[in-house]
Structure formats: C-alpha cells, structure tokens
Amino acid sequence: MNKILEVKNLSISYGPVKALENVSFFIEKGEIVAVIGPNGAGKSTALKALCGLVPIKRGEINFQDENIKGLTPNRLVKKGLCLVPEGRRIFTTMSVFENLEMGAFTVSKNKNLLFKERIEKVFKLFPILKERKRQKAGTLSSGEQQMLAIGRALMLKPSLLLLDEPSLGLSPNYVEAIFEKLVEINNDGTSILIVEQNALKALEICHRAYLFEIGSIALEGEKAALLRNEKIKEVFLGG
C-alpha cells in the first residue's frame, strides 16, 4: 500500500512551550486513522500543522509524495487536504446552500457542472441538508451543523479528510449518525484522519490509531491490537 500522508519528526512550539516533539505518523490510502489522547496532548496541534494553520518548527510533511510543509491553507485545499475544524466553524448567518457554495470557493467558476455534481453528492449523504438548504446555518441543531461542516469540506472533494473533534458537543444519536457517515465517506475512497476525545467511538471505526500523550506518541497500532491493549482499556474503555 502507499502512504497518502507521511509526517516525520514533527516539532511545534507555541513560543517557549513545546506542543509537539519529534512526532512521526502516516496514513495509507483508503485508511481511517484515529488520533486519540487526553486534552493538551497535541492532537489538534498536529492536525492544524497539517493544514497550514500553525507554523512548523521542525519536521517534514509529505502529502501524495509531495512536500507540503509551509503551504498556506488555500494551496492545501486545492491539493485535496481538507479540514473539518473543531467547533464546526460554519458560517452561521449564511444559508446552508451558501455554506456549501463557500466550500467550493476555490473551485473555479467554469466548473459549474462539477459544483452541481458535488453538491448532489453531499445532499445524498446528508439529506437533511437538502431539506434545510434555504435555512440559516446558525438555526441548525449542533448535529446538523456538524453535518454541514463535513459537507462543506466534501465540496472540495478531498483525498484526505481531516476531522478535529467531530463528536464534541453532540448528542449520542448524532455522534452515531456522523460516525456512520464517516465510514460511508471512507468507503467512497476518501482517506480520513480523525482526532477525537471520544476514543471508544474513534477506535470503533478506524483501521489504525495513534495515542498521543504530552506532545508525543505513546502507542500506535492496528485497531484490534489497540482495543486489546491494557493501557487503552484502562484509560479509555473503563477497565
């Protein structure tokens, strides 16, 4: 198998504070990889670094065999690396439809057909968004807003979709629904990297996972191995 993303010896500091120290990980094409770990372990920081949202101190990031370190977010989305940010970050005063349009902002105008094709795909995945397409995004429930945030990222047809805490603040029903959709998106050929505090949920859908602890990787492995791991059991799965 070939790697869609490979991160080598990544170090990031916020001023004098080290957030990540020499972290290496990779994602193979077609995989769902979960990054789990406690608050402040540097999970989100790693994700933001991939998207060009925080400056990188040291290290190397290769995406589809290309060094993407230091590229701006708008270059990265064009390459197919898209983030669903923590807290959803949808455009609350704009309609659901306009939010999806903004997802395709970098898709140039003469690709109208492409836009229609993609929005139909998003509507097929999340029919509720089609129903509510004229509604202001801020009036959606938080679960629907999360669907919109994912739909917005899908408008860019990413080859690697990054998600930062997608279950945060959602009711269990929505968490279930969203994770099911992620599997569906993955089955469609999109690789997924998911950073999640809800470790159980993330381990359920992933192929492989990394456990982050205070700025470095404490454990990594296949899902089955991790689910059997004593440490994981103790910390996340309630013994």
Place this chain on the structure above:
Amino acid sequence: MIQQLILSGIIAGSIYALIAIGFTIIYRTIKFFNFAHGVVYAAGAYLAYALFFLLKLNPILSFFLSLAMAALLGIAIDRLAYRPLRKHNAPSLIYLIASFGVFIFIQNLIQLIFGAQILTLRTGPVKEGYNILGAVITNIQVLIIGVSLILFFLGWLFILKTKLGKAIRAVSDDPVGARVVGINSERIILVAFAIGSALAGAAGILISLETNIEPTMGLNAILKGIIASIVGGVGNIPGALFGGLFLGLAENLGIWKIQAGWKDTIAFVILIIFLLLRPSGIMGVKTEKEKI
C-alpha cells in the same frame, strides 16, 4: 414646509445610507470602526473636483474615475496602515487610533494640495426645481437620491449574490471557517475596502453637487454614517438603509420648530438613546465580543 423638510431628510438620508453601507462592508471583514472611511468620502469629492475642473474630463468619466481612485485609496489605507497591525495581532484600540491617524493624515494632505478654502462641484446657477406634492426638488437633488439609492442596492446585491460578496460574509461570520475552505481573508479584506471606499467616494461626490467641498467634510460624514449604522444595527446592510433614512429624516424634521443649528445635536441624541436602549440597533442581532 414639512414636505420640503421630508425631501431634505431623504436627500441627507440616502447619502448617510451610502456612507453606512460602505462602512458596514468594511466593518464586516475587519471588525473595527474604520474612521478613515470619512476621509475617503472627502477625497472622493476632491478627486472629482480635480478630474472635472482641473483636468477638464467629462463629468461621467470624472465620477467613475474618482470612484476607482477612492477604491485604490481604501486599498492603500488597509495595506499601509491596518495590515501591518494585523500581522502583529494588535489589540482593537490600536486599530481605532490608527484609523484616526489615517483620517488626520489624509485630511491634511487634501488641505496641502487643494488649500483650506471652500470649493464646489456645482456648475452654473441653481435652476428652478419641480414642484412635487408641495416640495420643490431640483434635477440635481433627483440625481443625488437616485444615484445613491442605485449604488446602495448595487452594493447590497454584491454582498448578497456574488461569490466575493458571499466570501466577505463568510470571513465576517467565521474567519477560521473561511480559512479552512481556502478563502484568503487578506484578499477578501482588500475587496471589501475597494468596494466600501468606492461607495464612500460616491457619497462624497454626490453631496458635493448640492453643498460645498472642504477638507474637513469627512468628520461629520463618518459620524453620521456610524450613527446610521448603529441605529440600523452595526454590520447589517438593510439596517444601514433604514438607519440612514431614519437619521436624515429625524434631523430634518427635528428642526421644523427649532433652529437649524440643532441638527447635529438631534443626531447625537439619537445616538445616545440607541446606545443606551438598543445598542444592537433596529435590525441587528445581539453580537458577541465584537470590537468597536
């Protein structure tokens, strides 16, 4: 008499609305009160004066060239004054002070170039107007109301319907969300400055067809534009139209029974009442952590 006051109110109000919509478009992206918007309004009038009287260009061409130059001035203001501050993550008070600095600098530059004396864009004597429902309205006044309302609606349409207008709203709603979909907010800020400043320049030119041009004309204009924005709800475009007309009418009807010198006082009383009782304005929604 009252008909004439209503007419004056509508003229003033449509100009205020035009200032307020430009101010609003810019405010949406940068989230601070750009006082320098007022001096762009004054610069618009002076640019039109220079093109029309000094370079003897055709009036329509002068008008549109002045708008283009006002847009460039707005872009220059952001690039030279505000963008360096954004790079340093300056606190909001610093932006406010910078915008006053820009205002004073350009106002003095205008004075240096054109002198402090009063100029006018008017040509020839004032013609007799038409009588409509008891109010006398001149051609020029019809032009002022018509053009400012048309430009207002074009500005509104731009924000509502175009890709760049939507991107301005997206950056306004959530800058991080805009970044992750690949919207370059620096570029969008420049677009907002260009469009907003062109509208301010247009307002300055239009009002100069009726009144005099002087270097200090921008201060009163931006204060009225801001009051109109606050009355309508800061950041809200239909609110800017409502606030502008409301303020224009209130000022002019207010002086029906008292002296005209109280006009500005009326405007500021309205401002104080709104700040005390309804700071989010008529059409505004409650905002969190927005900067003034």
